Amino acid sequence: MAVTTAAAVRRLCATGEVRSALSVLARGAKSGDTVLDVAVFTTLVHGYCRMGDMVEARRVFDVMPRLGVAPNEVTYTALIHGYFVHGHREVGLALFEEMRRGGVEPNLYTYNCLIGEWCRTGEFERAWLLFDEMPVKGVVRNVVSYNTLIAGLCKHGKLKDAVHLLEAMRKEGIRPSMVTFNLLVDGYGKSGKMSNALHFFNQMKASGFPPSAVTYNALIAGFCRIRDMARAIRTFSDMKERGLAPTKVTYTILIDAFAKENEMTRAFEMLSEMEKTGLEVDVQSYGVLLHALCMEGKMMEARKLFQSMDLKGVKPNNVIYDMMIYGYGREGSSYKALRLILEMRRIGLVPNVASYCLTIRLLCNEGKCQEAETLIDDMVSAGLQTSESIHRILLDAKARLNNSTYFPSI
Numbered sequence: 001m002a003v004t005t006a007a008a009v010r011r012l013c014a015t016g017e018v019r020s021a022l023s024v025l026a027r028g029a030k031s032g033d034t035v036l037d038v039a040v041f042t043t044l045v046h047g048y049c050r051m052g053d054m055v056e057a058r059r060v061f062d063v064m065p066r067l068g069v070a071p072n073e074v075t076y077t078a079l080i081h082g083y084f085v086h087g088h089r090e091v092g093l094a095l096f097e098e099m100r101r102g103g104v105e106p107n108l109y110t111y112n113c114l115i116g117e118w119c120r121t122g123e124f125e126r127a128w129l130l131f132d133e134m135p136v137k138g139v140v141r142n143v144v145s146y147n148t149l150i151a152g153l154c155k156h157g158k159l160k161d162a163v164h165l166l167e168a169m170r171k172e173g174i175r176p177s178m179v180t181f182n183l184l185v186d187g188y189g190k191s192g193k194m195s196n197a198l199h200f201f202n203q204m205k206a207s208g209f210p211p212s213a214v215t216y217n218a219l220i221a222g223f224c225r226i227r228d229m230a231r232a233i234r235t236f237s238d239m240k241e242r243g244l245a246p247t248k249v250t251y252t253i254l255i256d257a258f259a260k261e262n263e264m265t266r267a268f269e270m271l272s273e274m275e276k277t278g279l280e281v282d283v284q285s286y287g288v289l290l291h292a293l294c295m296e297g298k299m300m301e302a303r304k305l306f307q308s309m310d311l312k313g314v315k316p317n318n319v320i321y322d323m324m325i326y327g328y329g330r331e332g333s334s335y336k337a338l339r340l341i342l343e344m345r346r347i348g349l350v351p352n353v354a355s356y357c358l359t360i361r362l363l364c365n366e367g368k369c370q371e372a373e374t375l376i377d378d379m380v381s382a383g384l385q386t387s388e389s390i391h392r393i394l395l396d397a398k399a400r401l402n403n404s405t406y407f408p409s410i
Helices: 002-014 018-030 038-051 054-063 073-085 089-101 108-120 124-136 143-155 159-171 178-190 194-206 213-225 229-241 248-260 264-276 283-295 299-311 318-330 334-346 353-365 369-381 388-406
Strands: none
Touching: 038 054, 038 073, 054 073, 073 089, 073 108, 089 108, 108 124, 108 143, 124 143, 143 159, 143 178, 159 178, 178 194, 178 213, 194 213, 213 229, 213 248, 229 248, 248 264, 248 283, 264 283, 283 299, 283 318, 299 318, 318 334, 318 353, 334 353, 334 369, 353 369, 353 388, 369 388
């Protein structure tokens, strides 16, 4: 019976049916099942954390001591990680301190989890303290420990420190993984230091790791960042020659780069190639092109692309609509901007404050005070804050309109 209950709890948690697992465990407890051990409770805590239900995860955690089961380092780590993932950082850190005060020693996964969190916020002094503490406490660092710290250093531009850590990793007898090299290629690519990025790209190959789509995407993005489109395309071609299919990310990087260079023909060619390969062209891909067209004032082309989205089954989101409104605002087309705002509201989207204010100003400049006033009311009903300047613009527009009525030009 005990084995059956434990297996059922684990199976249900694995399939996301955590509440059913809790019911099975409760029935087992009532029948005197001896399976009430730390492993089963940890499975439940982890299951609730994966669901994002941190209240229930904590409730299970807190009930454990009352049932004579003490949480161990695995239970603590599952809950701490859950808190970090779901945005309850301070609670997770407090739980870590509680863990230590209670005499429960962190394991490898606890350290890796905490190091990752400190790296995420750029608090490297704390990350290094934990990293250096691991061997002192008898915890053997693994490739994930190093990669976690290297990832944080690369993300925050501390590339020399990341390279030093790679050297230390090798001295400790830990072989860098594909992830290690990808992190360094990406880090140097984002800094525009492409000779360094290529150095680690070559090291990766020399270490027996075939570059992945992730590696190539990092290189292509790096070349695009320094506006070396010729080498970006050569890298793109090399990727395909090696039998690696470009991903949605690959195409989006290139579409964005060509659009920023105002090479719209090339950008649309990339979009077309992306569609031919069977990859889903999503809102982000369209957004990159629309942004470029709106910024260039090519609103006729932007409108055609915007309308084609619906034909392709891609629903414009707030960002797309706000972009189009901005484009029409730049060219002074108040009614076109207004129509898009009304369309957004009709389908349940809320324009941002900038879209409302831009359209209201245009309407006021053209003396369309009634439409502007209606839009201000709609802005308030949408839960957005109006500014004193917008109300002043409307009052000034009304005053001008009244003056022109009383003193018509002869």
